[in-house]
Amino acid sequence: MKHLKSLREFIDELEKIGDVQTIDKEVDWNLEVGAIIRRCYDLRAPAPLFTNLTGYQGTGFRLFGAPGALSSSEYPLARIALALGLPAAATGQQIVEQLVAARSKPGIPPVVVPSESAPCKENIMVGDAIDLLAFPTPLIHGNDGGRYIQTYGMNIAKTPDGSWTNWSVNRMMIAGKDTLACLIPGPQHLGVIRSKWTELGKPMPIALAIGVEPGLPFVGGMPLPEGADESHFLGALFGEGLELVPAETVDLLVPASAEMVIEGYISLDETVVEGPMNEFPGYNATEASPKQLFKVTAITYRDGALQAIVAAGPPVEEDHTIIGTTSAAEILYLLREAGLPAASAWYNFEAAVHWLTVSVRRDWHETLGISSTELIDRIAGVIFAGKPSVNAPKILVVEDDIDITDLSEVVWAFATRSHPERGEFHFPNKLSMQLAVYLSEEESHTFKAGKVIYNCLLADLYPAGSRPVKGSFENGWPTEIQERVLANWGAYGF
Structure with a gap:
């Protein structure tokens, strides 16, 4: 197992196998970024790393598209496998079995490290300095209702009594320089936790970590049982605790290596219009409607912060690879149990x-x-x-x-x-x-x-003994004939 502890380490590993395309040419955050990412999905091209974004030159800010998509290389599942600690050549069933094995292990809690050395604390915005528009968040699709800053990050929230912390991925759209519009469906675990804060008449503290280590979006998309802490499962997967630091303005722990952390509260009763947005079924079928308001109280970020971006839509993109891989693993675990x-x-x-x-x-x-x-x-x-x-x-x-x-x-x-x-x-x-x-x-x-x-x-x-047998290459010919054909394949002129 190789635990890649930051998005930057992940990109370095992908570059070693030729699965990153750095784009130094100027690209507009307004739709062009999204179109390139979509084209990369369609061609299974290397993941695009945008370094020169219209209006944001000189900031050092970058965007990384298709972080969990399929590859056209000899390692089609490389981004999934590397994110979960496996070799790039791992198969789908090997990846699923790795997750199932971790489900059988006790969770390993996170480790709190000093804030002074945490990369996510290199820059801090509070008060009037907070400006979500300071970052090159793209308008991804032509029919989106706004700029979605949360497509591959981690929403972090805990119950009022502190007994359960949930890590999840739910879309969030920039509504203003210090506000976000959030999709928080009631039955999802984030919605369950929010309801507990609502019952107390209090806004829910929340942190949004963007550009996190590559394994986190996968465990955040896994349908673990209610009450399970996804960070503990990540610890079981890698055999060591996730490194966290205290947030600046809310009582939550956040990933030390995150590229950006947005802190704040989900309002009790304020809403803001969100949507539409292309979604994972492959259609722009959601309508603009009032959603929960996220009031930002702080933003911390790394120098040259990277945002990981998903352009949701028809298969295959990260909604499919993450939900598909991890849900299959959870179901397999439960069936065996x-x-x-x-x-x-x-x-x-x-x-x-x-x-x-x-x-x-x-x-x-x-x-x-x-x-x-x-x-x-x-x-x-x-x-x-x-x-x-x-x-x-x-x-x-x-x-x-x-x-x-x-x-x-x-x-x-x-x-x-x-x-x-x-x-x-x-x-x-x-x-x-x-x-x-x-x-x-x-x-x-x-x-x-x-x-x-x-x-x-x-x-x-x-x-038994009379069931239909696949008439495949492996089943239809004697082993010696199979071996002869394979050994002579080039000699046949293929």
Whole structure:
């Protein structure tokens, strides 16, 4: 495990494998930055590092786009793998298993370090000096309602009694030089904590850390149980505590290596218009509406501060890689904890976290002695019991002869193994994301909608030894023929 403790260390590692494109040419923060990032997603190009931003020359401020996206290099998952401490060549299933292993370990709490040596304290704005517009936050999409400074940072808040600190990623738009407009859905953990402050009649203290170490957005996007502190899980993942320092104006601890920390309070009753914004389902489907007001009381930042930027939209971008990878890991952990023979779980990124595939061991029928219908019911009972089900409206269950990280194999299995009539199992009124474009207004507001599981299992349809076998290269020819073909591939003229 290699723990990259800052965004700058992360960029250095990506540069070693050619996965960063430094752009010294002047680029306008007004839409041009966002268009370049989107183009990088579409081409799986190296992550763009913008050093020359219109109107901000001489400040040293920079923007880093597509920090958790896919790469076109020989290491397509490099940004995810390196962020989570693995080699750039790690596979999707290796990444998921690393997260599952950490879930079984006790959390390691953060370590408080001296503020004097913390990079995030190199510059401090308070009072009238606070100016969010001093930083080159981009207007990302042409139809966005404003400049979104929070697309890949960490919102840090704790309950009034201090028993639970939550780290999450929720979008925030600049509303003024010292105000932000925030999306804080009630069912999300940030919303749960805010409700506790509201019950006391007090504004919620909050810190927004931008440009954090690369593992934090992943654990912040993982559907850990209510009451779990994501920073403790990060400690378990890396075997050492996250380094934190006290904030300047609120009673919170913030990442020492963050590029920027914005401190303040979520107002009890003041709102400000926020949106629209392109979102992870891939559409500009959200409308401008009143949202919670974040009143800024301090900004601390590093010299030459870097902002990490996500241009949300159609797959594949960070909403899909982060939510997909970490939610799959949490679901796999829970299925195994429930005693089910789960081999792996994976959100195919191309489906914009609307489609989860779960694989079970091929011997599940002999091991459990139940039908596939009963197995589907048990899987549903685990997945639909809480937060992990939010982004799983459509689930495929297959046996582990399918590489579920390979979309072409998943599509083939779905098309050939799920019965058109008997292969669908519907589960109404389950916890749901609010942004899916097919939802009714009521479903979106109540966070409740139907789910479906597609049964793509074969083991209970055939006796052991007579089940259909994939006619693949690996299965269809003797080992000696496979080896001969591979050894002579170049000689054949390919």
